[in-house]
Amino acid sequence: MTPAARTQAAIELLDEIIVAARDSGAAADTIVARYFANRRYAGSKDRRAVRELVYAAIRTLGERPRSGRAAMLALAAENPALAATFDGVGHGPAKLGDSESKAWPGVAPNWLLERLRGSGLDDAEFPALIERAPLDVRINRSKAATVAIEGAEPIAGLADGLRLPGGMDVERIEGMPDGALEVQDAGSQIVTLAAKAKPGQRIVDLCAGAGGKTLALAASMGDEGAILATDTDRNRLSRLAPRAERAGVTTVETRLLNPGREAEMLADWGGSADCVLIDAPCSGTGTWRRNPEARWRLSPERLDRLVATQQHVLAIGADLVRPGGAMVYIVCSLLDEEGAGQVATFLADHAGWHAERIDLPAGRSHGAGVRLTPAHDATDGFFVARLTRG
Template sequence: MTPAARAQAAIELLDTVIIAARDNGPAADTLIQRYFAARRYAGSKDRRAVRELVYAVIRACGERPAGGRAAMLLLAGQDADLAATFDGSPHGPAPIAADEPRAAAGVAPAWLTERLAASGLDAAEQGALAGRAPLDIRVNRLKGTPTQITEQIAAAEPIAGLPDALRLPAGTDLAPFAGLVEPQDAGSQVVTLAAAPQPGQQIVDLCAGAGGKTLALAAAMGEQGHILACDTDRGRLSRLSPRAAQAGVTIAETRLLNPGRELELLADWQGRADTVLIDAPCSGTGTWRRNPEARWRLTPGRIDRLVAMQARLLDLGAALVRPGGALVYVVCSLLDEEGADQAGAFASRQTGWTPAALSLPAGSPRGPGLRLTPASDGTDGFFVARFTAP
């Protein structure tokens, strides 16, 4: 592909990403894979170049653009070489007209930047959300040690305070280390520590998804005890069992829940769990470095619905904790309404539940918990709080 053809391919892909963000369609990664699956003639260098161009444009645009060409023109205005590809060649973009509309630069849509500012994130903190995330892994202590990785990948760097974590060069092939390592952001590993898992405990991972935190809990417990991994998403939860088998985890049981009937299906666990971990569905504002088009999917109404769901999950989780046990609340959001305010509201309405002091290798105090940010901690953004049951 010529540089002009790559630019045109990126414009076409951006059109599909913008529509998918508007209509809650597939993620950008999925759309890029589908695009090239139908274009086998594109070589690996072409695919990589187009992908990088698409994501560079997405990161540069604050508001959701009107279309792929307007989005690309924003970047072309900053890059003379890219602007030169708008040459009207057979497979390239048409020449740029003097009065053509261009997308607006920014970190996020204006209404979201206002909410981030209201949550205490200044321009530098917000700007870091548009960066690129590193490749962090958790070494599965059931299978080996970080030394086994550092001996083979010289550039692997330890992450302070996380003995099982390493930061690897972008693009590192993890296939040779299947079962020994799990891709997991350092921030995700930090907030999992708030559960303080111990061998022999009974733990509920209430929103387990595909099980990243379940596997981390099991490794920390040394395969002693029991973990109930729950979710309402059958597809995501079904991925946990094969991952657990590969990781050597046998103490995790999966349970599919029906939305609205969770407590009924968890009757056998009421008042029984030593710890309930709630990694609640959220806006994902802390993960924009990995999913930058997610900024264009959010609406005020969606956040309101998520906040209501989080409150319901907190009350549900509280019913499962034994007297004196712990409830750990996590969101990968930087908005106070999903983090500090949500946790504070729980403490206010649940009599006798007390916030526990957290001593974690990253994070700053925020309300009754800690908040991690890309700018301050070099991790994805998270809020975490731990409560002790009466």
């Protein structure tokens, strides 16, 4: 592919991604993979170059652009070589029009920036929200007592956390036993520590998804006790059992829940859990480094629906905790309506519950919990609180 053809390919992909973001369609990675699956002539260098253009545009533009061409023109405004590909020759994009307008760079839509400021996030922290994320892993000590990876750095406060060099493929690290490493952001590892999981406990991971935090809990418990991992998403939950087997974890039971019938389907665990961990569905404002297109998908209406869902899962989780037990509430969001505000509302509505102070190796106190941010902690953004039932 010529440079101009690569630019045109990026424009076509961005057009699809913009529509998918508007209509809650497929993720950008899925769209890119599908695009090249139908274009076998594109070599690995072409695919890499086009992908880099696509994601550079997504990271550059906080507001969802009106078109892929407008998005690429925003990049071209700062890149003369890219601008030169708009020459109308061959398979490249059409020539620039005299009055053609480009999209404008930004961190996020203005309404979201105002919500972030209202949640106590300083403007100086905004640029870090869309930087490229590092690759972090958790060492599974039951599979590997020691791990030596060239260029890897230990993560402060995490005995089993490593930050790998950029571009490394975890699946191709030579000499690593199968299941020895689990890809998991340092922030995700840190907030899971708030569960204070111990061998022999009964723990519910209420919104387990594919099970990253479930496996971290099992490691803290030495694979002794019982973990019930639940979710309403069959596809995501189905990934947990193979991961657990690969990691040598035997204490996890998975249970698919029907929306609206969660309490009924969890009745056998009612009032008996030592800890319920709730990694609640959220806006993902703390994970834009990994999912920059999420800024284009979020709307005030969708945020309101997420807040209602979080209140719902908190109520379900509270009924599962034994007297003296705890509920750990986690969101990968930096918005107070999903984090500190959500916990404040729960405590106001549930007598007999109180927020417990938690000491973590990163983060700052925020409301009744702790908040981690990319700029301050070099992790994804999280809010976590530990609530104890009297």
